[in-house]
Amino acid sequence: MTLPSFDALNVGDAIPLLALPPVSRLTLALYCGASGDHNPIHVDTDFAHSAGMPDVIAHGMLSMAWLARVLTDWVPQTAIREYSVRFAAMTQVGERITCSGQVTEKFEAGGERRVRLALSTVNAEGQIKLAGDAVVALA
């Protein structure tokens, strides 16, 4: 994988987005096992009901992993310097999530040319679920 050109990028440029299939219970079960996060609120509907929730909710860190794929589909992960998110809203079963990123800043630091990206995951209605940013070192 070759690094995108720092010079060719402009503030405001979008990087390729990632559109996911609707969130399924199978995906939540797989993520429960793979992540080691066994909180029943993500996989056990009976537990969710007892906690006053209408249904299970997706793991926030599953969305953060999807959003990281936007970065690693674009650059090798060795180029990622920082990555952080705020969990703004819960992601529900059946929602169709899209992950995207946009260049917000170009700068030099640590002897490298870097870009800052604004990142988000949104549902089909455009509701923001995760909002974050990343710093990536480019050639």
Added chain:
Amino acid sequence: MIDRQFIGHTMPAFEVLVEKGRLRFFAKATGQTDPVYTDDAAALAAGYSGLPVPPTFLFCLEMESPDPAAIRNLLGMDYRKLLHGEQGFSYHRTACVGDVLRFEQRIEDIYDKKGGALEFVVRQTRVSNQRGEAVADLRTVTVLRHG
């Protein structure tokens, strides 16, 4: 109210082995299709010593602590009232399969908002590898809802 005396408290360090099966399982669970994350040959060809630890999997490895509830219990937080508010990573070096990662957790800050209705715990975790090299710093903000 969470006792503010725990600001600055450090937890006992622990080590976690990065296992191949978990990395492949995580790739499947997150819909990862890039062979670098599942295929040894592709990872080697990309310059890694083996399958790389994807960006957010460090958080999962941190949950492999001998006592994942240690901080909750120390601070007396009911897990049913907890929310994951923010998560951040600063990366220094990509960890790979076979690495033994050392996690050092520190309670960086505890504060409240909305007249104490919400309390926030900021945890900072330093991750290094078996050679003592810095791998990443994790920042986790947990929200405790009262009422």
